[in-house]
Each structure stands twice: as structure tokens, then as C-alpha cells.
Amino acid sequence: xxxxxxxxxxxxxxxxxxxxxxxxxxxxxxLPVVLIMGTLIYKGAPVISFEFLFASPTNGMxxxxxxxALLGTVLLxxxxxxxxxxxxxxxxxxxxxxxxxxxxxxxxxxxxxNLAGVPSIVHALFGVGAFVIFFKFGTSILAASLTLAIMTLxxxxxxxxxxxQAVPMAFREACWNMGATRWQTIRRVxxxxxxxxxxxxxxxxxxRTAGETAPIMFTGAAFFLPxxxxxxxxxxxxxxxHLFVVSTQVPGMPEQLPFxxxxxxxxxxxLMNSLSIALRMYLRGKKKW
Amino acid sequence: xxxxxxxxxxxxxxxxxxxxxxxxxxxxxxxxxxxxRQGIITSMIGxxxxxxxxxxxxxxxxxxxxxxVRISGTIDVMGENIYDPAVELVQVxxxxxxxxxxxxxxxxxxxxxxxxxxxxxxxxxxxxxIEDDEIVENALRTVLLWDKVKDRLDQKATALSLEEQQKLxxxxxxxxxxxxxxxxxxxSALDPKGxxxxxxxxxxxxxxxxxxxxxxxxxxxRRASEECIFMLMGKVVEHTETxxxxxxxxxxxxxxxxxxxxx
Ligand SMILES: Nc1ncnc2c1ncn2[C@@H]1O[C@H](COP(=O)(O)OP(=O)(O)OP(=O)(O)O)[C@@H](O)[C@H]1O
Ligand SMILES: [Mg+2]
Numbered sequence: 001x002x003x004x005x006x007x008x009x010x011x012x013x014x015x016x017x018x019x020x021x022x023x024x025x026x027x028x029x030x031l032p033v034v035l036i037m038g039t040l041i042y043k044g045a046p047v048i049s050f051e052f053l054f055a056s057p058t059n060g061m062x063x064x065x066x067x068x069a070l071l072g073t074v075l076l077x078x079x080x081x082x083x084x085x086x087x088x089x090x091x092x093x094x095x096x097x098x099x100x101x102x103x104x105x106x107x108x109x110x111x112x113x114n115l116a117g118v119p120s121i122v123h124a125l126f127g128v129g130a131f132v133i134f135f136k137f138g139t140s141i142l143a144a145s146l147t148l149a150i151m152t153l154x155x156x157x158x159x160x161x162x163x164x165q166a167v168p169m170a171f172r173e174a175c176w177n178m179g180a181t182r183w184q185t186i187r188r189v190x191x192x193x194x195x196x197x198x199x200x201x202x203x204x205x206x207x208r209t210a211g212e213t214a215p216i217m218f219t220g221a222a223f224f225l226p227x228x229x230x231x232x233x234x235x236x237x238x239x240x241x242h243l244f245v246v247s248t249q250v251p252g253m254p255e256q257l258p259f260x261x262x263x264x265x266x267x268x269x270x271l272m273n274s275l276s277i278a279l280r281m282y283l284r285g286k287k288k289w
Numbered sequence: 290x291x292x293x294x295x296x297x298x299x300x301x302x303x304x305x306x307x308x309x310x311x312x313x314x315x316x317x318x319x320x321x322x323x324x325x326r327q328g329i330i331t332s333m334i335g336x337x338x339x340x341x342x343x344x345x346x347x348x349x350x351x352x353x354x355x356x357x358v359r360i361s362g363t364i365d366v367m368g369e370n371i372y373d374p375a376v377e378l379v380q381v382x383x384x385x386x387x388x389x390x391x392x393x394x395x396x397x398x399x400x401x402x403x404x405x406x407x408x409x410x411x412x413x414x415x416x417x418x419i420e421d422d423e424i425v426e427n428a429l430r431t432v433l434l435w436d437k438v439k440d441r442l443d444q445k446a447t448a449l450s451l452e453e454q455q456k457l458x459x460x461x462x463x464x465x466x467x468x469x470x471x472x473x474x475x476x477s478a479l480d481p482k483g484x485x486x487x488x489x490x491x492x493x494x495x496x497x498x499x500x501x502x503x504x505x506x507x508x509x510x511r512r513a514s515e516e517c518i519f520m521l522m523g524k525v526v527e528h529t530e531t532x533x534x535x536x537x538x539x540x541x542x543x544x545x546x547x548x549x550x551x552x
Contacts, residue, residue, distance in 0.1 A: 100356050101356065102356070168393075170389070170391065170393035171393065171395055171396070173351065173389070173393065174389075174393045174394075174395060174458070175395070175405075175409075176351060176354075176382065177349060177351060177382060177386070177387040178382065178383075178386070178405060178406035178409060178461070178462065178465060179378075179379045179380075179381075179382035179383045179406065179409060179410060179465065180405075180406075180409045181379065184409050184412075188405075188409075189395055193396060
């Protein structure tokens, strides 16, 4: 009565086939990640040392460390975030909590999504035109960071808006019905519940920003600059550009050095991503509704 | 449509005149003339989609949030036209508390939920912890919840049972001292025991507040209200004393509905 029919068996074979096929695809997907990480660690780890991280490059960058580049990347990211986060979060709050639902708002939303798809080299050229030349910041940390900020803005806005909209409407209605103004509602209920999402969005953004090369290449990052920057109007080295330079531009480069630089850059990114995931898990565990 | 001309105006909590409401081009309310007396419980019944919620939501002006809602006619609350341009929305909302179908406590502690409205309306003036405690205790006692939650006031309100959540949602309205409580099917998410408890509570609040309660539960309307309004397709069909409506309804539609011949 319960033994498999011919059809059952056929379906079962088919389902096994698909499981195998889909599993293989997933394996192929993971392979490059494993290979990249493996190679980087295998070839890059030996060059990592305290000196490598905290000294300036010497001998035409073929020896010494990468500190100016490491610091430069950190500075670029921080200044970029200082500009893009307040602006992006404010815009997202307006769009999600205040803006009336009409064609104009929808057009703006569409524009923001499209802005996220603009290639980074286009942002770079915009940055040169706007910040380096028009605002006369010159090629500087400021110009480079603002270019990065413009580039990350849409992602910050979208991530923030999504976290805001994940807060149930019922909470807002409850507040409004008690006579809370929109701002009181946002400040006391919506933001505290959306902050996890906003934070994770921002941190993921950081890791993306840290790896960008094109937008900073013409606006503020220097090939070689052993001195540390003093103000935001100075140029700086950056890890991403440094990696490009040591990999392709300098003859007689020790083979392992670029791998070391790449390893540092990737570790930074992974660290940020894990931080974001950990934060999300921690805060999600705490909230219940 | 119903006889009430003798009630003096100051005893009316809510009165509407020729109230029409449109969602875009769809008309949801037609010429509503209602006079709801102060201090009593009025229930509102009618088939799904007849405009009960819409009526409630226009009384506290929460419908305006939807850009496409249009209204004609007047709504007076405590004798004042609430659609007058000089009226401050915050004051209207303060006077009129609303309880929803699904309990919607805020995802903060029980204590903060009760104090939420109070804090909003007294922003800037610091109250002492003792005053706060007193407010919390009074409100929770009024809704018969104090004994159950007094030891866990700092727990999240969202962890309470639905019945307790709904009571809390009523409790958090009280510190703001509203005159009117609008309840939109407050028991429909609760089990029979919870329903009974909340009904009992509503009955307790009688006299101190004007209560307008929407319900799909005929027995509840009959048990728990003094006057009853029957609506059908956006119009008020009948508004009389509850006992009378259930025993000798004046209109055939009312009789049909009460006997369960509509959905
Ligand atoms: N936001 C809205 N936009 C457009 N139409 C709406 C909206 N809300 C309600 N309506 C329509 O208005 C009419 C009345 O709806 P309402 O929610 O007031 O009915 P109700 O009597 O509360 O029904 P129920 O008993 O199901 O809660 C319905 O036909 C409904 O489809
Ligand atoms: Mg309804």
C-alpha cells in the first residue's frame, strides 16, 4: 500500500538530480572566494609584520611598510562617512516619514536608485569637476572623501529608508493617536527601532568605500607620499591605490609585497563586515515585536 | 433618521452634521448626522465595509494622513468643530484616545508605554520618579492590570499576552486625560476569556469617559453599551437605546442584521 510507485521513483530521481546540480553550482560559487583568500594568506601572510603595518615605504616602495596608505584609507573613509551619513540619514527620514506619496517623491526615489548604479569612474570625474576644480579643494583628502560620500549616499539612503519602513505602521499610529507630532514619533519610536538596520547598512558601506580606487585616484590619493597628511587639504596615500601601484607600476617589486597589501585591505573589509553582522545579530536578539 | 432633538448640546461628546467622506472618488460615508452623548457607552455595529472604522478615524482626524481623503460637513467634539483651521491637532488627539483592533503597545517597557503620552505632552517639564510611579500605578489599576504586572514594569510590553496588551493600550491613554475613547473592535484579536475581561474593563470605565466602541459581536454590543448605532453602506440607519434596538428595531435592515441575515 505504501511502497513507491513508478512515478514516485521518477520524481525522487529527478529531485536528487536537481539537488546535486544546485549543490554543485553553489560549490563553484564558493571556490573563487576560497582560492582568493587562500592565495592571499599563503603568499601575503609572511610579509605582514609590525613594521609592515606601521612604517613608511622605502626604497621606491619595494621595502618598508604601508602605514601612510593604511592611515590614508581610514581617514578617507571617516571623512566620507562624516559627510554622507548625516546627509543620507536625514534624506531617508524625510523621504520615508514626511514626503507625501506623489509622483515627485517617486521620481526622487527612482533617481536615488539610479544614482547607486552610476559607475565609480563617473563619480570620480564628477568629483574632479566639482570638488577639486569648482570648490577649489585641490586634490586633497577632502575632495576625495566628498567624492566617496556622493558615491555612497544612495546606498546609505536606501538602507536607511528600508530600515525605517520595516518599523510597523501600528507603532506610528499608536503615537500619533496619543497626540505625538511626527518628529516625536520619529525620535522616540521609529529611529530607536530602525537604528540596527541603519548601522549595519552604514558599516557595510564603509567596507565598500575602503576598497574603492577610481573615485580617489584623481581627487586626492597620491602614488607615493611617505609623509603623513596634516590637514584634510593634503593628499594622502590609500591602500587600494597603493595595491594598484605596487602590483603594476613599480619594477623590481618583491613578489609577495602586493599580496601583503591586499591581505591587509581584505582583512579590513572582512573585519568591518563581521562587525556589522555581529551587531545585527546582537541587536536583533534584543528586540522583539 | 433618529429622534434626539431634545438632548442639550453641551451633553454631546461628538456630533456630526451632514458628514460625507471620500477616499479618492469612492464615497465611504453619506450624510452622517450623529449625536453621541457624553459619559455613556455607545456601540456601533454594521456589516464589514459599512464605514465604522472610517467614521472613528475621522473623529480623531487620523484619516488625513492619507492624502486622498476628502470630507464635507462638520464634526463637533465637546461642542467645538475639530476641522476648524484654528484647531490644534495635538489637542484634538489628546482629548480623544483610540484603541485599535490589534493591540499595538510600543516596543518599550510597560512603564514607558504608560508614560509615553504623558511625557510627550509634558516635554520639557521634568516630573519626579514618584509622580511618574503614581501615574503608572493609577493607570494600570484603572485597567485592572496593576496586580498582574506590578513586578515587571520594566519588561517589554510586547511580551505580554494579547489581552494584557490591549488593556495596556487603554491604560496608556489615561494619563493624558482624554474625554473620549474610541475603540475599533478592541476584542476581535482576543480569546473569549480576554474578551470578557476587556469588556468588563470597558464597563468599569463607563461614566468617566465617553466611549464609542465598534464591534462585530452582537452580544457584546447588547451587553456592553447603552446606546447603539447601526450603519449600513456608509449611512446611519438607526441610533437608539441599545435595549430597544435589539428588542424592537425600527427598521427592517436593522432587524435583518441583528438576526444575522447580513454578512
Ligand atoms: N484607506 C482606504 N482607502 C480606500 N478605501 C478605503 C480605505 N479604508 C477603507 N476604505 C473603504 O471604505 C469602506 C469603509 O471601510 P471601513 O474600514 O470604514 O469599514 P468597516 O465598517 O470598519 O469594516 P470592518 O468591519 O471590516 O472593519 C470600505 O468599502 C473600504 O473598502
Ligand atoms: Mg473596521
